[in-house]
Amino acid sequence: MKRLRFAALAGLFAFSLSTLSYAAGPARARLDAFAQGLHAISGNFTQTLTDPSGKVQTSNGTMVMEAPRQFRWDTLAPQKQILVADGSRIWLYDPDLEQATVRKQDSEEAHSPLMVLTDLKMLDKDFKVTEQGEHDGLQWLRLTSTGADPQFSYVDLGFDANGLVRMQFKDQLGSVSDIRFSNWQRNPPIPPEDFNFTPPKGTDVVGDQPELTTQPLKN
Numbered sequence: 001m002k003r004l005r006f007a008a009l010a011g012l013f014a015f016s017l018s019t020l021s022y023a024a025g026p027a028r029a030r031l032d033a034f035a036q037g038l039h040a041i042s043g044n045f046t047q048t049l050t051d052p053s054g055k056v057q058t059s060n061g062t063m064v065m066e067a068p069r070q071f072r073w074d075t076l077a078p079q080k081q082i083l084v085a086d087g088s089r090i091w092l093y094d095p096d097l098e099q100a101t102v103r104k105q106d107s108e109e110a111h112s113p114l115m116v117l118t119d120l121k122m123l124d125k126d127f128k129v130t131e132q133g134e135h136d137g138l139q140w141l142r143l144t145s146t147g148a149d150p151q152f153s154y155v156d157l158g159f160d161a162n163g164l165v166r167m168q169f170k171d172q173l174g175s176v177s178d179i180r181f182s183n184w185q186r187n188p189p190i191p192p193e194d195f196n197f198t199p200p201k202g203t204d205v206v207g208d209q210p211e212l213t214t215q216p217l218k219n
Contacts, residue, residue, distance in 0.1 A: 025131035027139035027159055034163035035117045040066040043184040045073075052174035064188075067118035069105065070195040084197040089208070091197040100199045102207040117164065132156060138165055 042064040049057045059078060065071035073083040082093040085105050093100045132140035138158035145152065151171065158166035167179045199205050 025139075025141075026134075027131050027141040027157070028129070030139055030159035030161070030163065031117075031141060031157065034159065038118050038186060040064070040187050040190055041117060041184060042188050042190070044182045045179050046182075047177055047179045050176045050178075064190055064194060065118065066190055066195070072194050082197070084195060086195045086197065093197065093199065093203070095200075097204075098200075098202060099204045099206065100197075102205060104208050136166075 042062070044060070044062055046058065046060040049059075051057075059075050061074045061076040063071065063073045069085065069087050071083075071085045075081040075083075080095050082091070082095075084091045084093075088105055089102055090105045091100055091102050128144045128146055130142045130144070132142050134140070136158065138160055140159075141157045143155040143157070153170040153172060155167065155169040157164060158168070163184060164181055166181070168177065170176045
């Protein structure tokens with residue numbers, strides 16, 4: 001099965017929510033309640049990606065993030081991949097290919113449709129936020145960029161009474177992702193090394209890399 005492209009996978013976290021226009025309503029109220037007092041979160045995900053031709057790819061794994069700009073996205077099946085943002089760089093590691101791609105984490109990539117959960121003050125200016133009503137048993141918010149070169153056509157967040165359950169987004173190439181979340185843990189203790197990545201010895205590193213030392217990857 002074809003690996004997800006680095007740009008597409010990293011793009012999940014590159015959708016800037018540095019500013020959003022306020023939109024009152026039931027979905028926003030659920031977002032506010034879920035995000036209150038939240039500075040870190042972890043959970044499980046299942047992602048279904050449908051490309052413009054209709055081909056479907058499903059993956060699952062775990063994720064963890066911590067304000068203001070650190071996250072880790074571990075795809076466990078069907079192939080292992082690790083996406084890590086340490087606050088200055090974003091790494092994508094494919095253990096089967098023994099390859100790591102790295103690039104600088106710019107200001108727009110410091111935030112995402114998930115990172116907004118840990119910092120609601122980012123919701124003010126450059127994005128239109130609209131209530132989408134109720135469907136599939138959830139209340140939905142749509143986030144639409146007003147920027148000149150947005151990463152996504154839209155991002156929809158679906159909330160039940162307990163918080164965020166689903167995220168759907170369409171990228172500019174026409175691929176649509178539907179992510180379902182489960183087993184949220186609020187403000188868990190997160191070891192600092194979870195957000196540090198050092199390529200294992202023998203890894204082919206591509207991109208804007210810092211000075212590196214090599215050592216076995218810690219799971």
